[in-house]
Amino acid sequence: MDFSIRAANLDDCKDIARMIMELAEYEKVSDHVKVTQKDLEQDGFSKNPFFHGIIAEVPEQHKTKEGYTEIGYALYFYAYSSWSGRAIYMEDLYVMPEFRGKGVGKALMSKVAQLALAAGCHQLNFTVLNWNKPSMDFYLSQGCFDVTGTMGYHCMRCEGEALEHLAQL
Amino acid sequence: MNFKIRRAAKEDCKDISRMIMDLAIYEKMPDQVKISHEELERDGFCQNPLFECLVAEVPDIMVSPVGNGIGTALLSKVAEVRLLGKKKQCVRLQLSVLNWNTPSRDFYAAKGAQDLTVTEGWHAIRFDGQNLDNLANEAPKD
Secondary structure, eight states, X not given: OOOEEEEOOGXXXXXXXXHHHHHHHHTTOGGGOOOOHHHHHHHHSSSSOSOEEEEEEOOGGXXXXXXOOEEEEEEEEEEEETTTEEEEEEEEEEEOGGGTTSSHHHHHHHHHHHHHHHTTOXXXXXXXXXXXXXXXXXXXXXXXXXXXHHHOXXXXXXXXXXXXXXXXX | OOOEEEEOOGXXXXXXXXXXXXXXXXXXXXXXXXXXXXXHHHHHSSSSOSXXXXXXXXXXXXXXXXXXXXXXXXXXXXXXXXXXXXSOBOOEEEEEEETTOHHHHHHHHHTTOEEHHHHTOEEEEEEEHHHHHHHHHXXXXX
16 A cells, blocks of 8 residues: 655644554543644644654545545653763554554654664663553554563653642642 | 751862762762763853752861751752743643662652652653663764
């Protein structure tokens, strides 16, 4: 199947917002999604963006029945490891169900890795749900390692009232 | 105990590097530390810094710094950073902690942090070294 990978631009935010929701539904957490198309436009395409995006696109003849040609995306941002230095964090990787198994996810992730190396990064980090076997198997087959499983790191988060309270201590 | 929290300056990088190693020793992984104060200086104090840092300073060390509210003050100051201006703010503070590190897990739990690995099943995954190179080499040509 013919597809192309390119950097996301401001006009892609509507499709990115749509696919963020599709990914959240797959992860069974769609009620957690608060970010809007406008947030993405402001935060991803301003002078100092909080994230970068890449899009997987198919030609017109392969578009979905709803007419979408943007069929996958990855969101990432630059992070830092106090042990290894520059790093990339891949926040999302998603391919629409009917386009899976054709190398699109691999192409998106490889592109993020290429951008990581070009920027002098030594790590590509992301998270996956432990019950998401197709994704876990895919990532492991590509040569990553499970930091939680092998090293014992747990992902912690402070948000909402807890974060407000913490900031006021 | 008298202490203050302030933004790190370039001159602090040697001390930050020392404390990064102290933390890595505590986490039983000192061999994983690959960067020195030079990378910290380059990456944290350039035009577009890749990280920001707060340091805690005491006038002199007469007692052990642990258990005196310094950790809380540092964490709280990081949480305060979430207000970037009147309208925009950060909605989450994320970190990781080793599963055997009970004092730290208890500390973060007491501050209201949730353990997403336990409650939702999230695992941290990483590509580095040769595996990262191999993955990058497979990227589609532009």
